[in-house]
Structures are given as structure tokens and as C-alpha cells.
Amino acid sequence: MGEDLLKQLNFVKEKIGNTANESKREKNEVKLLPVSKNHSVDKINFFKSLGFNEFAESRVQELLKKNELIPDVHWHFIGHLQRNKVKYLMRLQNLKLIHSLDSWRLAKEINKRAAKNDRIIDVLLQVNVADESSKYGIDIKEVYDFLSDSRNLSNMRIVGMMTIAPYDIDSNELRSIFRRLYDKRSKMIAKGFDLKELSMGMSNDYQIAIEEGSTIVRIGSALFGKRGG
Ligand SMILES: *Cc1c(COP(=O)(O)O)cnc(C)c1O
Secondary structure (H helix, E strand, O other): OHHHHHHHHHHHHHHHHHHHHHOOOOHHHOEEEEEOOOOOHHHHHHHHHOOOOEEEEOOHHHHHHHHHHOOOOEEEEOOOOOHHHHHHHHOOOOEEEEEEEOOHHHHHHHHHHHHHOOOOEEEEEEEEOOOOOOOOOEEHHHHHHHHHHHOOOOOEEEEEEEOOOOOOOOHHHHHHHHHHHHHHHHHHHHOOOOOOEEEOOOOOOHHHHHHOOOOEEEEOHHHHOOOOO
């Protein structure tokens, strides 16, 4: 197991480094976030032994279970988050970032539960850039209003934006989606919002995402192999 994982990791790291280089970016501007959903605790522990201490999951139940078995890492939540599950995440002191804030009702729930737990929680606004790209995420046209309104939610801090690109499009379309989100972020920064992170890029499109300014790439299968192992 370890040999394969190491090979896959080295491959991905080299690609990230080279792509950053060619885009005149520093490679430490791009965080490699391993997406461990559907993958075993053994594999997570292997990456942990190599120094990784942040992992991403997309289902609350699975995250909680893995957290019991691997307590001393930090978790990112990247899946669609149902409001009735927010309270479970808020109890985890080692919850680092929610990438998938995709509605105003969810924002209010996160803020409320964070306040109850006396904490401020960092989130990314999930944006649906291509209209048909995903069921979830707010329309890119609504980003400014959402950010403005969220200033009143004092236990939740929006620290960037995230998008999931469609699978079935060509590289030009992909590039234009990532670029639109990057441009949107620049405009919002100019309006005074503090949006450090751009979570974009997965196993099949992370190079283009890095070329277009991604700061976090969410990599599952390219690191862990096929699902379920
Ligand atoms: C599963 C998942 C990923 C990782 O996908 P891979 O194609 O396996 O790299 C990234 N982001 C989100 C939101 C996911 O659900």
C-alpha cells in the first residue's frame, strides 16, 4: 500500500510544483489537501506519518467516525452540509474549514451553532460559476450581497471561495470557470472583503486550477487511488 501511495503523492506534488513554477507562483502558495472520503483509516494514517495533518471529508457521519479513530488531525468539510448536521461539526475543536457554505439558511445555522460553542468558524463560500455545474453553490451574481450580509454573522468568517467544476467539459471551459471565480475574488477584495483562499481543483483539473490562481487543491483519487480502498 505505502509504495503506491508514495508514488502517487510524489507524482501529484511534482505536478503541483511544476505547474506553480510555470505560472510564476510559489509552490507553497498552493495547499495540497488530501480528500480522504471513502478511504481507509490506514491510508490516512500513512499520509499522516508523512507529515500531513489536514484531511477533507464530504459526509458528516464519516468524518465523525474517522475523527474517533484519528483524533489528532484537522478536518476540512467539503460536501453539501445539511443544517441538522451542523451541530455535530461545531463540537469538533479540530474542524479547520468548511468549504461548502452554499445557502443563507446554512450560514445562519453555522453562525448560531458556532456562537453556542463560543467559537468563530472559518468557511468558504461555494459558488456555482457555470450555471449547470452543480446542484449546490450560490450564483456568482449573488456573491457580493451574500458577503455583505454575512458581515452581521459574527461567529462565522468567510475567508475565501470554493467551486466544483463540471466533469464533462473541455479545458478551455474549465479554465474560464476558474478564471471567473478568481476575478470575482479580486473584485470582492477590492471592495474590502478579506478572501485569502480559493479552493478549486480536484484530481482531474488541479493543474488548470493552479494556473488560474487556486490556493487549495482538493485531491482524492489521484492520491488515494480508486474509491473504497
Ligand atoms: C470527492 C471530492 C473531491 C476529490 O475528488 P477527486 O476527483 O477524487 O480528487 C474534491 N472536492 C469535493 C467537493 C469532493 O466531493
